[in-house]
Amino acid sequence: MAVIGVGRFLEQRQDFEDQIARSYQVEMEARVKAAESGNPGVARETVATEAARREELQDRISGDTRDTAILVAAGLIAGLTGALLLFSGLIASLRRPLEDLVDASQRLAGGDLGTRVEIGGLSETATLGKAFNEMATQLERDAAERERLDRLKDEFVLTASHELRSPLTSVQGFAELLMLERDKMSPKQVETVEIILDNCRHLGRLLNDLLDIARADAGRLALQRAPTEVAPLIDEVVRTMRAQTDAAGQTLSERIEPGLPLIDVEPGRIRQILVNLLTNAHEYSPERASVEVSARRAGNDVEITVSDNGPGIPETQLEHIFERFVRGDAGLTQRVGGTGLGLAISKSLVELHGGTMRAESTVGQGSAFSFRLPVAAAPAPAPSPATAEQA
Amino acid sequence: MARVLVADDSETILLLMRTRLELAGYEVQTAADGQEVTDLVAGSGPPDLLLLDAMMPRKSGIDALRELRAAGIETPALIVSAHQDPGDADAASNVEISGYVTKPIDFDALLEEVAALTS
Numbered sequence: 001m002a003v004i005g006v007g008r009f010l011e012q013r014q015d016f017e018d019q020i021a022r023s024y025q026v027e028m029e030a031r032v033k034a035a036e037s038g039n040p041g042v043a044r045e046t047v048a049t050e051a052a053r054r055e056e057l058q059d060r061i062s063g064d065t066r067d068t069a070i071l072v073a074a075g076l077i078a079g080l081t082g083a084l085l086l087f088s089g090l091i092a093s094l095r096r097p098l099e100d101l102v103d104a105s106q107r108l109a110g111g112d113l114g115t116r117v118e119i120g121g122l123s124e125t126a127t128l129g130k131a132f133n134e135m136a137t138q139l140e141r142d143a144a145e146r147e148r149l150d151r152l153k154d155e156f157v158l159t160a161s162h163e164l165r166s167p168l169t170s171v172q173g174f175a176e177l178l179m180l181e182r183d184k185m186s187p188k189q190v191e192t193v194e195i196i197l198d199n200c201r202h203l204g205r206l207l208n209d210l211l212d213i214a215r216a217d218a219g220r221l222a223l224q225r226a227p228t229e230v231a232p233l234i235d236e237v238v239r240t241m242r243a244q245t246d247a248a249g250q251t252l253s254e255r256i257e258p259g260l261p262l263i264d265v266e267p268g269r270i271r272q273i274l275v276n277l278l279t280n281a282h283e284y285s286p287e288r289a290s291v292e293v294s295a296r297r298a299g300n301d302v303e304i305t306v307s308d309n310g311p312g313i314p315e316t317q318l319e320h321i322f323e324r325f326v327r328g329d330a331g332l333t334q335r336v337g338g339t340g341l342g343l344a345i346s347k348s349l350v351e352l353h354g355g356t357m358r359a360e361s362t363v364g365q366g367s368a369f370s371f372r373l374p375v376a377a378a379p380a381p382a383p384s385p386a387t388a389e390q391a
Numbered sequence: 392m393a394r395v396l397v398a399d400d401s402e403t404i405l406l407l408m409r410t411r412l413e414l415a416g417y418e419v420q421t422a423a424d425g426q427e428v429t430d431l432v433a434g435s436g437p438p439d440l441l442l443l444d445a446m447m448p449r450k451s452g453i454d455a456l457r458e459l460r461a462a463g464i465e466t467p468a469l470i471v472s473a474h475q476d477p478g479d480a481d482a483a484s485n486v487e488i489s490g491y492v493t494k495p496i497d498f499d500a501l502l503e504e505v506a507a508l509t510s
Binding site: 162163165166168169170172173174176177180200204 | 401403404407410411414473494495496498
């Protein structure tokens with residue numbers, strides 16, 4: 001609009017200027033004619049008329065200039081306003097799809113791989129939406145593939161640990177058969193068969209541990225929970241461990257807070273955790289070390305701790321202590337018979353119960369492994385008298 | 392002398408079982424699969440105890456036992472399983488058994504159980 005106005009103004013101005021030029025010409029001709037005739041008065045009228053005419057044209061030129069300036073300004077303002085409106089419309093039409101994309105990204109990051117955005121709007125946001133959806137589809141496909149591989153791995157471990165059991169039964173069974181006739185064997189032969197049997201038992205533990213890990217990974221480790229008393233559970237495990245700690249001249253003691261509530265657990269699994277922790281404390285500590293099992297109330301949990309004053313675990317190893325097949329330095333020697341899976345299983349089992357497990361250690365002072373288990377919801381009967389300092 | 396029918400698809404396991412049971416004074420019959428179990432029972436009558444591997448080719452120990460139970464044979468049966476926790480795979484559901492034996496076999500415990508079931 002402003003452009004058309006300016007164009008028309010320029011055309012008209014040219015026209016007016018032409019007319020002014022012609023007017024000068026007319027005046028000049030009149031003056032020349034008057035001078036030639038010797039009567040200057042003749043030109044006076046024409047001079048006045050043309051001057052008036054030029055003045056009028058001049059006025060019109062400046063008027064139009066002003067009008068045009070106003071027109072141009074108005075046009076510019078209108079144009080800018082239009083641009084702003086257009087821009088804000090553009091922003092509005094960008095904002096929705098972008099907000100949708102942000103939401104979808106957050107859902108995707110949160111694990112909802114089925115998230116997709118609606119594709120539409122401007123071509124740029126549509127392209128972005130399409131790219132997002134393709135990415136999400138790829139992620140979903142990758143996750144499905146990973147899940148399939150995980151399942152295969154779990155199945156493989158389960159099957160392998162079954163298949164290994166029959167040959168293990170044979171080896172162990174025949175070695176035991178030999179031991180039934182140990183009187184007829186030389187001491188060297190007896191020792192040889194004992195080594196075979198030791199390793200059979202180790203292999204058996206390894207198979208059981210692998211099976212536990214595979215089951216936990218596959219989500220097939222179901223707990224049979226029942227409200228359980230803490231003190232008798234600890235007593236029982238301590239009793240079975242005492243022969244080993246006594247043989248090493250180690251002190252094994254209990255410190256159980258009186259009046260502990262029942263915990264909501266599968267007792268066999270807690271026994272398994274305690275055996276793992278106590279076996280570690282016993283095997284990694286030197287002769288005459290002290291090992292203690294303590295239990296105390298901690299909010300809605302009961303916290304059980306197995307501590308020792310053994311060599312301790314360096315910080316760099318402590319970080320990885322619950323990982324599979326990670327073993328302390330002593331575990332790399334013949335002396336310790338663990339599988340490297342005990343702590344990983346123990347932590348899985350505690351977490352399966354809804355509890356937490358942690359390890360603390362100071363080199364040269366000892367280690368402490370603590371786990372918390374939820375208190376049973378049912379009202380507790382009168383607690384059994386606490387077992388204190390039973391060394 | 393009590394008679395025990397042992398079934399397993401592994402010859403070495405059968406040899407091991409036979410040796411341990413015979414040393415403990417039992418008469419032992421062996422079968423390589425569930426079909427042989429039902430054939431043996433049909434031929435020589437029910438034994439005093441069945442010791443059956445859960446998983447065998449042709450016919451599993453569970454299937455053989457199910458057939459025997461359907462035929463009215465009440466012989467006590469122990470199911471040998473490679474599963475650490477037998478409940479999770481072999482599921483002898485709806486067949487009456489006296490117990491599970493898991494591999495690797497603890498023979499001291501097994502012999503005690505056999506003695507209790509055949510006394």
